Amino acid sequence: MRLLADSSSFAQVSGELVxxxxxxxxxxxxxxxxxxxFVAFAxxxxxxxxxxxxxxAKV
Incomplete structure (x- = not known):
């Protein structure tokens, strides 16, 4: 099973998406x-x- 955390997975998926x-x-x-x-943070x-x-706000 190949994990999505390898070093080229995000770049590869982003390139295909573009x-x-x-x-x-x-x-x-x-x-x-x-x-x-930003909405979730607010x-x-x-x-x-x-x-x-x-x-x-006083922390």
Missing amino acids: ETVGPQAMVAFFCAILGLS FSRWACLGRRWTVK
Whole structure:
């Protein structure tokens, strides 16, 4: 069984994806993932701060 953690797997998959869908679609996909991660971070911060928005929080 081949693991996905070998050194060339991400580059190989990314290269095949760029050839299949094009570079603009791939950049749009990664931007969507980045946007979703920002939203998840904001909601987790909101939940950790007692569901109130605080600009500065004492750590």
